[in-house]
Each structure stands twice: as C-alpha cells, then as structure tokens.
Amino acid sequence: MVEIRIHGRGGQGNVLAAYLLATAAFFEEKFSQAFPSFGAERRGAPITAFVRIDATPILRRSQVTSPRYLILADDGLLRVSETLSGLSPEGAILVNSSHAPEDLRKRLEEEGISLGTGLRIATIPATRLAMEALGRPIPNAPLLSAFLSLTGILSTESLGRAFAGRFSGDLLTKNLALVSSGASLVSENLWKEPTHA
Amino acid sequence: MSSQPSVDTTALRKLQPRFSGIESGHGACQGCGQALAARLVLEAAGPDVIVANATGCLEIFTTPWPQSAWNVPWIHSLFENVAAVAAGIEVALRAQGRTTRVLAFAGDGGTFDIGFQALSGMLERNHDVLFVCFDNEAYMNTGIQRSGSTPHGAWTNTSPAGRVRQGKRHFKKDLLTIISAHGIPYAATASVAYPSDLRAKVRRALDVSGPSFLLLHSPCPLGWGHDSAQTISVDRLAVETGLFPILEMERGKVVSSMKIRNPRPVREYALPQFRFRHLLMDTPEAREELEHLQALADANIERYDLLSEAPGPRDSGGADTVRRGGSRWG
C-alpha cells in the first residue's frame, strides 16, 4: 500500500488533488482512498489530505502518519514541523516551488530547518504554470502529473481521465495540457520503487 | 463633488483612538464582509459590552481554542438560541444593577431561520439587547447552503442552478418588516460599503432603551463568488440596485432611507458574482429570472422611495472620520 500526504492551503484544491489521485487509481483497477483532514470552510488555512493506493481493498481509516510521499502545494509549509512528521527517511517530497531543490534546502538551512540528506526532493513551479495556463493559482494538474511521473505509481493518462470526470470544455483542455507539461518537467520514474519478485 | 474638508482628516484620525473589539490575526477569509462589519460594530459600541454570539463563521474564525480574537466578554452557546442567551444576560445585568450593554451577534441563518423564534421572543419581551445580524445571505460556514435570507435566483449548494432549477426559488425573507412589526424602538439596515452610516446606526441603536436590531449586509467572497478585493464595491452595488435598501425604522415606521443617487441595473450587481452568473446566460429561463430580480429591486425602490438627487441625513461627503463609540464610552 502506498500512502501519500498532501499539504497545502485552503482554496488551492488540495482535497480535490487527493480525490483525483484516488480516482486515477480506480481507473487502473486499483483500490484507493482519499480524504481530508478537515476544518471549517476557509481559504488560506493549512490543509492536509491523505491518499492510499493498493492492489487490495483498503481497510485502514486512520490518518496517514507514515507517508512514503509528500506533495506540498505550498513550499512555505516546509517551515511547519508537522508537515514532515512521519515521513519515511527514504521518503520523497514533491514541492510546488519556483526554487530548485538544492536552493530550497539552502534557504531552509539558513532558517535553521534541516532536511535529511537521504530525503529526496523535487520541485516544479506548479503555481506559475497554472497562472499562465488557467489564470488561477491552482497547482493540481502539473503537480499531480509530476508526482505520478516521478513515482510511476499511476499513469498520467489515468490522471487525465480523472480530470475529464470532473471538468469539461476549455477548463479540461487547459488542465490536460498542464498534466502534459507537469510530467515533462521531471525525470520519469526517478522515484519508482523496485518491484520485488 | 463636495468641497474639500478644511481639516486634515488623516491626521485627525490618527489622534483619535479606535476601540478594537476584535484583534487581527483571526482566521477569516480574505475580504470577509462579516469580519469588517463586526469590527465596525465594536468600534462604535466600545468596550463596555457583552457579546453573545451564535454559531457561524464569526464565532468559528475568532475562537479556535486556545486562541481568541475577542477583547470583550464573549459567549457562544448554540445556533438557535443567541437571542435567548442575550436576553438572559440582560436580565441578570439588570438584576445586578450593571449598565454594560448586551449585543447578540448572528449570521442570517441564526436570525432569519433557526434563530428566529428566540429573536421574536426577545423582541416581544422588550429586552434591552442590540441584535446584530451579519447577513451574507446563506449558510456559509457549512459550505454555502441557502437560507431564508438568500436572494431569489441565487445559486447555493442547496439551491443550485441546473436544467430544471434556476437557483433559489423563494424570495429573500423581508425580515426588517417582520422585526419592525414587533414595534421595537429601532431597527435598521446597513452595508459594509457605507461604514460611517453603519457605525452611526450602532450608536443610535445603543442610545435607545429596549430591543434594537441591525441587519448588516456583509458580502462573502467565497460564497458569493466574487474577487476578495471587491467586497466593498460589490456591496455598494447591492445598495445602488435597490436590492438591499438602507433604512431605519422606529416602532414599525420607516423614518429614514439612504437615497440612491447613482442607480444601477441588477445585471451589474450580478456580473461580478458567481452565484448570479447563471442569470446572465442567453436563455429564456435566465432572462426571465433576471427580470424577476430586477422587478424585486424596482419594487424596493418604489416602496421606500429610494431614488433621489439629494444627499441623505448621514452623508459624510466622503470624509470618513472616526468618532468615539456610543454615548456611554469615555
């Protein structure tokens, strides 16, 4: 079972992001589960959402406390200690950021925040891409697509299908374009887990 | 254009202390009309108040335990009973000979709908309470569902626009008339787009003894679907279309109304808001509904004689100076 935690701010579509991943998994005949760690409706508040993907039915209903992957829709949240809590030391984080990973690490070091050297970090400027394509700072499409491309958990085609289930017309076309561009910004399967015999 | 004031009002404003009943740093959304309105109310009311607050956005975003944004004594009980809780506080203060004023804060849900019974009872028993309704025209804290205050035709999650429905079927409850029918000494509407008028009405309400009621139109950018930077301009349009008349009533009679010098068609109000977007579509149903909304606005204008060239009694001519709050403070 793969457990993923998404961190972001209210209004960015992070709950939708979790739902989209779970939906994409469904299209690949996998079992999945997605839910938010919830608060009252409010834009800008820190939001956490959880995703589980497995080949067999998922029974666990607790919050994801030991994620293998983190997706951060807001790089400022790296300053919040809870964000990284429970992340496996060999885990990986995809951050929505205009800074390169090394740059991000350095900036955080300067603030006294040290990310483990074993921690794999990738960044893509998802907000900038979204602003250019959609005119709104909703980073989901490129961020999720980059994530799937890095991890190889699901195909970006399935992600596209998940978008098609919720959007139509111009908005769908633009999001699908972002799915393409997001994936192209990262190394495919860089984080892919070796499958054991 | 009115003449320039001879006093430097900016300097004057800096000299006069504002009472801040709600601290900044609370969790309201960007552009929240309710947060602005609540701040203005407390500025005018001053520190010697007790606030009873119904369930809703204001209560939620100001009090995430262990933090509180309130600088006045404050209690939240339930959704439907704030008028009764406030009445209880008022009775106790009277029994103890204390002159602190009692304010009841509620959203439109807690006033028009679930809180109505307790409100009516409080008014009927003549409690010395100022009941303030922050009207954002839907249940916003639970995720945008329609209330008795939601305007006709507005989209909400429980009055969505679809193939067979065009938003809320029913009309916005004429609450001010219902409140006034209780014969209370003072009831008024106000808008966050006219903060001087709003503050003046708070002071007026606190000057009467007996129950008073304020209905404050407070846009919700998230629920109305407009840019969070447009809260004030959107609400000005609510007033300028006639959809939200600015009135004062005493013992059931209208004693003043803010005239609309710059009347706008309802279409202009609908345009920046997602909740009315479906009324702007090029279909017979949409056109018909938009006409209905315009007719409602026109009916208000006629009923309250809102069109006029003359300035109203509280027109500040653009100068927005701060006054000390209430006749009982300082």
Next chain:
Amino acid sequence: MRDVLEGSQAIARAVALCRPQVVAAYPITPQTHIVEALARLIADGLLEAELVSVESEFSAASVVLGAASAGSRSYTASASQGILLMSEVLYNISGLRVPVVLTCANRAVSSPVSIWNDHQDSMSVRDSGWIQLYCADNQEAVDTTIQAFRISERTELPVMVCVDGFTLTHTLEPIDLPEAGQVDAFLPPFRFSRSLSSARPLTQGTLVSPEFFTEMRSLQHGAFDLAEQEILAADRDFGALVGRDSGGLLRVEGDREATVGILAMGSVYGTLKDAHRSGLLGRPVRLLCLRAFRPFPSRAIREASEGLSDLIVLDRSLSPGSGGIVAHEIRSALYGSGRAPRIVNFVVGLGGRNVPGEIFQEMLEALEKDPPAFSIFDLDPEKLPLSKDPVLPTS
C-alpha cells in the same frame, strides 16, 4: 455499477435509488454534501423529489414526520447539534410509528464545540425508539441506506443510519452502486398502513392516560424484536441481489478461537481489521463489529463472546459521570451468563481524535496490566489544563 465516490455522494445516490418523494434537511457539517448532492439531482431533473430546505433541524424532522404520515417515502440527514435539536421529534416519530430514514453523519456534541467525528450524537438519542445501524465503510453506508427503507417500512419504526462524519462522509473510495432495477426489486413502493387520508380518516398522536400508556410503550419496544428479524432479512435479501452482506447485527471476524476479543463500531473497525491483518496485534484476537445498536442484539453478543476471557469494548462516546455507553450495554447483555469475559472499556477517538492502528496493540498490552474497567485510552495528561484559572488576554 462500480464507481469511485465520496461517501456523501454515494449515500445521496443510494437515497435517490430508493425514490423518496420528500427530502427535508438543514445544513450541518459534515452532512452537507449528502443534501447538496440530492439538491443537484433534483435541479437536473434526475430525482423527482421535493427538497424542503427548512429553517432548523427541528423542522427537518417535523417535515419528514408530516410527509411520511401522509404516505410519502421521506428522508433527512443530520449530525451532532442537529440530532439533539430534533430529538424531541425523533421520539415523537418513533412513538407515532412512522417510517422514516435518517443518515446521522456522526459528529461530537457541543460543548466543547467540535465538528469532528465521534458517536456522541447518535448515542444521545439511543432511547428515542429509532433503529440504529452503524456502518464500517462507505459500501456498507450505501447498502445499509437502501436496506433501511425496507426495514423501516416493514417494522414501522424509523431507522437511523450512522456514518462516521468526515472519516466516511468525506472519504472518496471505490463503491459499487446497485442498479435501479436491483433496488426496485428489493424495495417496493411505500404503502403506509396509517396514511393520513380522507378515504380512511385516522386520528394520530393523541393524549394517552395511565390506563393505556404502558401497553402502547410495550408495543413499541416489542417491535424491536421484529426489527432484529427484518435487519437480518434485509441483509440476506439485498445481499442475494448484490453479492455482498453488510454485517447483519454483528460481524465476527479475525481469530475465532482467540480468547481475547475487541469490539468496535463504525469506521474504526476498518483500522482494527487492518492492524490485525498486518500482524500489528501480536497475538490472536477475535474481532467483533457491532452494526445494530438498536435493537441491541443481546443474544448475538452472548454467542459472539463464547469462549472469550477478555473483551475490549471500544466506545467513541461518553456518558459523563458513568462511562462508556456501549460497554455498559455489553456488560448488561452478558450479565448472568456464567462464563462472561472480563470487559475492559476503552473510550477512544472523541471529537475526531485520530485512532491509529498502533493503538490496538497498546490496548492489548494494557490488558495484562490490570487496567481499570473504564478509561479514556488516548487521553494525553499533558494537555490537561494545569490550573483552574481561565486564560485572560495579555494587554
């Protein structure tokens, strides 16, 4: 038809498949998505029902009472404060023997104010005369909702389908939605025996003197025996149509020969079962998932507890001054049967506190250390206020 849906959406579709004529509701977190989904179906002409958006939960329950009394299949949903506000009407509906289905999106009860999941709301009305069924996952929520209409209409007792707020209502997962044909085969149109009608003008809801009250109340209580049968029959008959069951009155799983058992209700059972399957428990454990709380299935509890030396009973609510509610009723059911297990009651997950899989092993270890009969297992002493003085603003 298999789809991937948020629990609330799935429940709304299940309700729509049952063809209610009247839905009345008042918004309260975390039930809102259910009612909004029904509103959308109606707005798009996909469900022919009247949605009455009422001014409070008290009216929501009153509207469905009126509608069902007049012969229309009716539905409402609420949670927490809403359940309490409508509680007077809930007792009334049951006493009047009117069939209604209500989804309770389980949420804690104020004060302190909480929008998060626990069972205090439905437990608070356990004496209202409603059938109460708890769902462990969203598939059960869908299937139980559909079964609920039939159970209610056959027993003339209202049914409360309890679904953990957020944990289930806001979780997206694969669901098998039954076909309309399957539901129609299972659930015939509503024909209320005492419908308000001038063709047969019956008087409902009268004052009853001490001379007759006891017998009427006993009939209501007696109907819960029929309810037990109907709950089992509905699960069996619906199960035959869709190829899966919903847990009947009580599920027994895990290691049946184990001498230690853990009983849970609702979504936490999934985490428990997952912990067991992952070997986290460290020893054989019998798992009990209680689905029916009203009627309280005493006989099934006794049978399921055979051979146990210890039974951990999890409560997700609390009767202040008394302890865990489920545990009290379990103890009561087992009292007098000579080989009843030691019951250890752990309250856990109040106000939406996360219940991680690791906690169950801790509970099993605590069993060996002479635990008190009742405790709040996940209490964090460091969070208890240090002094009784309130916190004042510093300025």
